[in-house]
Amino acid sequence: MKEIYSADAARYDDSQALYRRCGRSGVMLPKISLGFWHNFGGADPYERSRAITHYAFDHGITHFDLANNYGPPYGSAEETMGNLMKDDFGPFRDELFISTKAGYDMWQGPYGNWGSRKYLFASLDQSLRRMNLDYVDLFYSHRYDPETPLEETLQALVDIVKSGKALYIGISRWPLEALKAADQYLKARDVPLLIYQGRLNLLDREPQTEGIPDYCADNGIGFISFSPLAQGLLTDRYLHGIPEGSRMAHARFLKSDKLTPELIAYLQRLNSIATTRNETLAEMALAWILNQKGITSVLVGASSTSQLEKNMKCVHAEPFSDSEI
Ligand SMILES: NC(=O)c1ccc[n+]([C@@H]2O[C@H](COP(=O)([O-])OP(=O)(O)OC[C@H]3O[C@@H](n4cnc5c(N)ncnc54)[C@H](OP(=O)(O)O)[C@@H]3O)[C@@H](O)[C@H]2O)c1
Numbered sequence: 474m475k476e477i478y479s480a481d482a483a484r485y486d487d488s489q490a491l492y493r494r495c496g497r498s499g500v501m502l503p504k505i506s507l508g509f510w511h512n513f514g515g516a517d518p519y520e521r522s523r524a525i526t527h528y529a530f531d532h533g534i535t536h537f538d539l540a541n542n543y544g545p546p547y548g549s550a551e552e553t554m555g556n557l558m559k560d561d562f563g564p565f566r567d568e569l570f571i572s573t574k575a576g577y578d579m580w581q582g583p584y585g586n587w588g589s590r591k592y593l594f595a596s597l598d599q600s601l602r603r604m605n606l607d608y609v610d611l612f613y614s615h616r617y618d619p620e621t622p623l624e625e626t627l628q629a630l631v632d633i634v635k636s637g638k639a640l641y642i643g644i645s646r647w648p649l650e651a652l653k654a655a656d657q658y659l660k661a662r663d664v665p666l667l668i669y670q671g672r673l674n675l676l677d678r679e680p681q682t683e684g685i686p687d688y689c690a691d692n693g694i695g696f697i698s699f700s701p702l703a704q705g706l707l708t709d710r711y712l713h714g715i716p717e718g719s720r721m722a723h724a725r726f727l728k729s730d731k732l733t734p735e736l737i738a739y740l741q742r743l744n745s746i747a748t749t750r751n752e753t754l755a756e757m758a759l760a761w762i763l764n765q766k767g768i769t770s771v772l773v774g775a776s777s778t779s780q781l782e783k784n785m786k787c788v789h790a791e792p793f794s795d796s797e798i
Contacts, residue, residue, distance in 0.1 A: 478561035481531035490788050491533045495769045497693030498667055500641065502570065504763055504788050506536035506697065506772045507781070511724065515549030521777070522553050523561065528778040530565065532785060538670075538697075538772050539604070540574035540615055541596050547579060551603035558605040569610075573600045574645060576615025588618030590629040597638055612639035613670060617647040627658045634664045645670035645699075649683050656692055668695035668769065675743065675758050676703045676736075681765070690767030698762050701771040702784075706731070707758035712741055720776075746797060752790055755780075759787035764794060 492501040507529045513522045526537070543550035551573065562569060575596035578586045585592060597612055612633055614626055630642045642664055644655055652669060659666045669689050671680040673696075680686055680696075689696045702708055704727045705720050711732055721727045740754070747757040759771050775781040 475560060478527055480527075480565060484531050484533050487533055487788070493769050495668055495695035496689065498641070498665070498695070500570070500667065500695075502536050502695065502697070502770045503534050504770055505534055505759070505781075505785055506538055506770045507534050508699065508772045508774045509537060509539045509550040509554065510543050511720065511726075511774050512776045513550040513553045514544035515546055515552065516544070517553075519553065519556065523557065524778050525775055525781060526557055527561070528781055530562070530569075532781075534781075534785075535568055536570040536572070536770065538572045538699075539600075540577070540613075541579045541600050542577050548599070548603055551600050555603050555605040566606075571604070571606065571609050572611035572613060572643065573597070573604070573609050574613035574615035574643075575600075576613070576618070576645070588614055588616075588621040588626040588629075590625055590632075593626070593629045593633065597633060601638065608637060609639050611641045611643050611667060613643040613645050614647070615645050617644075617651050623651060623654055624658065627655055628662075631659065631662045631664045641667035643668040643670060646672075649685055649688060652685060652688060656688075656694065666694050668697055670697050670699055670772070672700050673698040673762060673765070673768075674701050674703050675707055675761055686765060686767035695769035696767050697770045697772050698768060699772045701759055701762050701773055702755055703758075704774070706736070706740065707743070708755040708780075709744065709753060712737065712744055712754075718776075743798070750791065750793070752786070753783055755784050756787045756790050757793050759784060760790035761793045761795075763787065764792040 491503050493504055495502050539551055539554055541548065575593050576588060579596055614630065618626060633639050634642055642659060656666050669685060671685055673680045686696045710716060710719055715721050715729055721729055744754045747754045750757060762768055762771050773784050
């Protein structure tokens with residue numbers, strides 16, 4: 474018989490330090506959110522996924538981020554979320570902020586990818602069924618579609634909110650000009666853009682170079698950074714090579730040729746700065762992001778509760794800035 478989950482009564486004791494307002498909205502998000510891209514699929518042990526989410530929720534991490542195609546196989550991370558809703562989180566639905574996305578390939582044929590109204594509506598219906606939810610808190614366009622008219626994608630997002638299947642709208646990986654157009658379009662229809670999801674970390678500053686977090690900050694839109702640890706590179710995991718069981722050892726999204734001698738040297742330098750600050754590299758790397766203009770939350774992944782436990786320390790870390798590198 475499954476152990477019955479009872480959430481920690483002290484889970485909001487650190488609220489003051491943990492939550493930030495998302496843009497100019499009414500929503501507070503935890504500075505650390507939990508992503509389901511890896512470690513929550515059908516191929517992963519359910520009890521481990523369960524333990525990670527319990528640890529998260531017990532420590533005030535109220536935001537779980539998914540997408541239609543997280544797994545593997547596609548859809549299975551959402552099924553895990555559905556099982557968690559049945560097994561554990563049903564009584565806590567109103568304390569959770571759950572997001573999902575559509576935009577990448579999900580099913581065969583012309584309607585299972587990109588940004589058409591047809592795809593977005595069908596995908597969200599499927600996601601809700603897999604997750605055992607009546608609505609998601611946040612629905613994202615997962616990527617910019619250069620072929621579909623912007624108005625079609627954006628109007629679908631507006632109508633999804635109006636249908637009650639999502640409370641808020643976000644976009645991920647859209648270029649700046651399309652972000653600006655989306656912001657105007659959605660504001661004019663009283664469904665303001667809640668948040669932008671982009672990859673920002675100490676190794677990848679492209680959104681900043683493009684001006685995206687600045688635009689978000691100046692226009693009341695939140696920004697959440699995905700892969701804030703560069704998939705584990707900004708931790709102590711790869712300082713001395715590629716350990717067994719790591720994402721680089723088994724997943725196709727983090728290739729070993731990325732780990733050049735120059736990168737290892739840079740990571741070791743960052744690690745020694747972290748040591749002098751009495752922090753782990755991961756903690757310092759997350760604190761750097763949280764100290765940048767316009768950032769609402771860092772969206773971490775974890776393959777164990779102990780990783781999450783270590784990473785959560787960044788909530789109390791001293792701000793870390795570029796001048797220290
Ligand atoms: N919008 C988009 O297009 C997009 C794209 C990518 C991701 N995302 C979102 O962002 C979330 C996070 O992405 P991510 O998983 O790449 O984030 P990440 O936090 O950069 O990397 C997480 C991985 O780093 C390792 N790790 C984490 N903490 C560690 C620690 N303290 N010590 C050692 N290793 C540690 C673990 O890998 P090991 O397996 O090696 O232990 C863990 O799975 C995703 O789940 C998803 O929700 C969105």
